[in-house]
Amino acid sequence: xxxxxxxxxxxxxxxxxxxxxxxxxxxxxxxxxxxxxxxxxxxxxxxxxxxxxxxxxxxxxxxxxx
Numbered sequence: 001x002x003x004x005x006x007x008x009x010x011x012x013x014x015x016x017x018x019x020x021x022x023x024x025x026x027x028x029x030x031x032x033x034x035x036x037x038x039x040x041x042x043x044x045x046x047x048x049x050x051x052x053x054x055x056x057x058x059x060x061x062x063x064x065x066x
Contacts, residue, residue, distance in 0.1 A: 001061045003029075012039050015064040016045060018056045024048045030055070052062055 001009070001016075009016060013025040028044035038052055041058040 001043075001058050001063065003041060003058065005063065006041075006058055006061070009063055010043075016043075016061050017064045018045055018054065018061045022048065023054070024050060026061075027053060031056075 003037050004043040006026060008014070010026045010029060010037060016023050020063045023045040025046055027046045030044060032040045032042070035054055042055050043058050043061055045054045045061070046052075047054070
């Protein structure tokens with residue numbers, strides 16, 4: 001998933017998949033600065049029961065169309 005796709009999914013609460021698990025939506029996009037100055041982008045994924053979140057690398061998340 002690209003940064004632009006993640007922003008759209010965040011705004012639309014689009015279901016996503018990470019590691020073969022379906023999540024209800026992206027609840028946050030997280031930007032961190034790495035040790036050598038690079039920007040690391042992660043997303044916070046809310047589970048389908050809306051009781052927990054998982055932090056995942058943006059590149060490993062795909063949009064799910066239910």
